[in-house]
Amino acid sequence: MVLINNRRRLLSEVASLDAWHSPIKTGAGKTQVSVELTFKEGRLGGDDEDFPFTFKMALKRATLSVSVEEPLLIDRRSIARNVPEALIEQTKIRSLREKMQANMGGKTTFGTDGLSSNFSIGANSSFAGANAEETKLVQMVPPILVVSEPYGAQEYRWTFEPSFTATLLGQPWDPVSEPRLAARYDFAEPPKICPEVEVTLTCKLSDVMIEDIQPKDPSVRDRLKGRYSYDARNSAAQQHLKQVLRVANLEPGSMDNRFSGLVLATVMSASEPED
Amino acid sequence: LTSDIKSHLVDTLRILLAESEDLKVLADLSGLDPFSFYEGADLRNADLGGQDLRGLSFFEADLRGANLGGVRYDKGAFNGSILSDKHKGFQDQFDGRLSDALLEPLRRVYMFARFRPETLNEIIEFLSISIQKFSESANISTTTLRKAKKGYVISFETAVGISEAINKISDQLNLKSVEFSGKIQIPMIEFLSDKVTGGFNRISREELLNINALSVRITESRAARGSTNIGENLLWRDRPRMLQWYDRIYNDRPHSRIRVTSPEEINSPVLPDLFDSGADD
Numbered sequence: 294m295v296l297i298n299n300r301r302r303l304l305s306e307v308a309s310l311d312a313w314h315s316p317i318k319t320g321a322g323k324t325q326v327s328v329e330l331t332f333k334e335g336r337l338g339g340d341d342e343d344f345p346f347t348f349k350m351a352l353k354r355a356t357l358s359v360s361v362e363e364p365l366l367i368d369r370r371s372i373a374r375n376v377p378e379a380l381i382e383q384t385k386i387r388s389l390r391e392k393m394q395a396n397m398g399g400k401t402t403f404g405t406d407g408l409s410s411n412f413s414i415g416a417n418s419s420f421a422g423a424n425a426e427e428t429k430l431v432q433m434v435p436p437i438l439v440v441s442e443p444y445g446a447q448e449y450r451w452t453f454e455p456s457f458t459a460t461l462l463g464q465p466w467d468p469v470s471e472p473r474l475a476a477r478y479d480f481a482e483p484p485k486i487c488p489e490v491e492v493t494l495t496c497k498l499s500d501v502m503i504e505d506i507q508p509k510d511p512s513v514r515d516r517l518k519g520r521y522s523y524d525a526r527n528s529a530a531q532q533h534l535k536q537v538l539r540v541a542n543l544e545p546g547s548m549d550n551r552f553s554g555l556v557l558a559t560v561m562s563a564s565e566p567e568d
Numbered sequence: 569l570t571s572d573i574k575s576h577l578v579d580t581l582r583i584l585l586a587e588s589e590d591l592k593v594l595a596d597l598s599g600l601d602p603f604s605f606y607e608g609a610d611l612r613n614a615d616l617g618g619q620d621l622r623g624l625s626f627f628e629a630d631l632r633g634a635n636l637g638g639v640r641y642d643k644g645a646f647n648g649s650i651l652s653d654k655h656k657g658f659q660d661q662f663d664g665r666l667s668d669a670l671l672e673p674l675r676r677v678y679m680f681a682r683f684r685p686e687t688l689n690e691i692i693e694f695l696s697i698s699i700q701k702f703s704e705s706a707n708i709s710t711t712t713l714r715k716a717k718k719g720y721v722i723s724f725e726t727a728v729g730i731s732e733a734i735n736k737i738s739d740q741l742n743l744k745s746v747e748f749s750g751k752i753q754i755p756m757i758e759f760l761s762d763k764v765t766g767g768f769n770r771i772s773r774e775e776l777l778n779i780n781a782l783s784v785r786i787t788e789s790r791a792a793r794g795s796t797n798i799g800e801n802l803l804w805r806d807r808p809r810m811l812q813w814y815d816r817i818y819n820d821r822p823h824s825r826i827r828v829t830s831p832e833e834i835n836s837p838v839l840p841d842l843f844d845s846g847a848d849d
Contacts, residue, residue, distance in 0.1 A: 343574045345581050445785055446818075499608035499628040506584055516585060523613035523633075529594035530584035532609040536600055537576045 304501065304538050305558050307352050308332050308461075311468075312359075312492040312562040314476070319483050323368060323475040326359055326490055326562055329468035332437070332453070332461035346508045348534060351460035354500040355557065360448040361476045362488035367449055371475035373466065374441045437465040449474055460502055490562035495554035498539055503531040590619055603750040621645065623750045631655070643687060644755040648773065660684065663773040664757035669731040673783035674724070674776070678805040680760040680768060681727035685719040687756040688730070692717070694748065695737050706733035721768060727757060761808050771808065782811045789818040 311329040318324065334351030338344035361367060440452045451473075455461050476490065506527070508514045520527070539555060576599075583597050595602035606629050613633040621641040626649040636655055646658040662684040668674075669681065692702055703713040706729035716722050716730060734752055743749075759776050760768040771779070786806075806814070 344577055346577070346584075445815075497608060497628065499610075499630065502610065506580070508581060508584075513581070513585065523615075525589040525591060525611070525614045525616065526584055526586050526594060528609060528611045528614050529586075529591065529598070529606075530580050532606060533580045533583050533598050533600070534577075535608070536598070536605070537573065537580065541573060 304350075304541075304555060306337055307334065307350055307501075308355065308494055308557055310357075310492065310494050310558040310560055312490070312560050313565045314490050314562045316564050316566060317365070317476075317478050317484065317487065319478060320481050322478060323371065324365070324478065324490075325371075325472040325475050326361075326492075327468050327472045328357065328359065328492055329464070330357060330466075330494070331464050334460055334462055345510070345513075346506050348506045348531075349504040351462070351502050351504075352496055352500055352557075353460055353502050354452070354454050355461060355494055355496040356450055356452045356554070358444065358448055358450045358493050358495070359473055359562075360444075360491050360493075362490070363447070364480065364484065365476040365478055365488045365490070366446055367443075368475045368477045369443070371472075372441060372443075372449055373471050373473050435465075436463055437461060439465050487564070491559065492562055493559045494557045496557060497554060498535060501535055501538075501555070503534050506530055506534065589615070591616060591621060591624060592619070595624060601749075603753060623747060625750070625754065627755070642750070642754050643684060647755040661770060662687070662758045663755045664759050664776060665755050665773075666731040666734060666752055666757070668759075668773065668776060669724070669727045669757060670735075671780050673780050673787065675728065676783050676787065676805055677724070677779055677811065678761075678807045679724040679771065679779075680721050680762065681724055682719055682721050682758045682760065683716050683727070683730070684756045684758075685717060687751075687754065688717055691734060691751060694751065695734070695741065695743075697737060702733060702737070705737060706730045721760060724759075775808075779808050779811060782808075782815055786811055786814050786818065789814075 309329075309331045312327065314324050314326040316324070332352060332355070334349065336347050336349050338347040434456045436456055436458060438454045438456045440454075442450045442452065444450050451465075453461055453465055478484070478488075505522075508517070579597065579599055583594050586594055586597060588594065591606065592602065595605040598605055603623060603625050604627075605624070607625055607627040609626070609629040611626075611629055611631045611634055614631070615635045616639055617635045617637040619639050621639050622645075623642065624645060626646050628648055628650075630650045631646070632650055632652050634652070634655075636658065641658070643660065644662055646655075647660065647663040649659075651658060662682070664681070692699075695702070697705075699710050699713060703710045706713065706726075708726050708729050712722065712726055713730070716726060738748065738752065755773070759771040759773075761771055763769055783806075
């Protein structure tokens with residue numbers, strides 16, 4: 294079951310993870326936890342002799358969890374919740390409206406005869422919409438959508454999905470200016486054993502996308518010429534590679550449970566002095 | 569999988585270059601358990617028309633745009649998969665597995681269940697065991713077993729009994745065939761909770777797993793508070809919505825010293841005030 298150690302984390306090629314926090318302060322002090330996360334996609338297997346092919350791998354979805362150990366508590370007000378910015382652009386079509394008013398001025402008299410005025414506006418249908426101020430909603434959509442979710446008093450989770458691309462790419466936030474959360478330490482005495490802050494990136498097997506398996510041997514590659522990308526054999530081969538990587542990714546001795554998430558990366562947050 | 573990654577990667581290539589496009593043939597080439605091989609697979613736009621997919625599970629697989637015309641499949645095999653709208657008829661409400669009914673923390677939750685009749689009948693038939701013997705093994709009456717076989721609502725404990733009996737009997741008969749292990753892993757149970765107004769609410773599998781996690785957390789919280797009413801006392805069970813309520817209380821007031829042991833206490837006029845003045849400082 295145990296594969297060669299340096300390949301165990303092959304799945305972690307799709308993301309890199311780092312985390313740090315400010316020193317733990319006594320007496321209801323706040324400890325800021327920052328996470329640097331980068332999603333990548335790339336062609337793998339090229340420089341590994343055991344791979345008879347190269348392939349593309351990326352993530353469709355992933356979940357980050359930050360958990361703090363007792364007696365630290367998550368300060369709920371401090372959590373970075375990533376609400377997308379919305380800009381509202383209000384466009385007044387003034388000239389058009391003025392034109393319409395001028396147009397109607399001679400023809401109808403408002404109020405005295407409701408029927409005729411309605412009829413007149415209907416006839417000038419091209420101006421009907423200009424009656425109201427036109428409001429456009431322009432939303433700034435980040436490339437990665439982040440949904441945050443509490444998970445008990447000691448853990449918080451963020452789930453990532455691409456907004457307009459097929460897979461996750463880049464950083465979901467600025468790790469320095471946007472710390473993920475602050476942890477509270479409510480006691481006056483410093484802790485005897487420093488409580489740990491653990492950061493884990495997980496995904497489901499179905500969230501891993503493997504594409505475009507290309508045999509390294511040119512003669513073998515030729516046999517795939519003209520084949521549709523959605524051929525069942527391509528799908529089955531991609532699935533097989535996913536299963537192999539999943540097992541290679543498992544911690545030695547861990548249970549083979551296909552319903553549990555794949556752990557892509559785990560780091561212990563390091564304490565860093567503040568400036 | 570063995571320790572030799574190289575040979576597995578050769579298998580990947582073998583599947584890629586296979587003659588057949590038949591999913592069963594390709595799963596057999598994988599050297600892995602064919603039943604679960606396609607779980608979580610990306611099968612978008614695949615042409616599977618006319619294939620025999622019995623014995624395969626497509627849990628969490630993406631089959632949007634795939635051609636499923638004329639395929640043969642096990643009922644429940646597409647539960648939990650992503651399908652085009654026109655193929656929604658391939659799914660039904662029985663999305664829970666026997667293994668879900670056997671999750672220990674769920675025994676502390678007050679719930680109900682219902683089996684897909686054809687699957688349960690098929691399994692009991694496959695085990696070639698009498699109704700009498702089976703119900704004895706499940707520790708239920710033959711009347712209750714008949715109810716379950718007809719797809720009526722049964723208690724969660726009955727579902728646990730039936731699931732345990734299926735596992736026990738198949739172990740005794742040493743049924744290790746691929747066909748049978750697929751048959752008992754297929755989703756076949758619908759979990760339910762009772763409504764205040766009468767009748768039942770469906771609990772999806774995802775909700776069920778959340779309830780399971782909640783149950784674990786609440787038992788831990790209660791133990792941490794020195795509650796006397798935990799774990800081993802299976803006579804006391806909470807409704808799923810009570811678990812959510814407890815979770816909110818415990819998490820919003822992590823250091824509160826208030827112990828909640830029963831809904832009767834919660835309904836007492838004194839406690840709500842105590843919660844409001846709880847230790848949130």
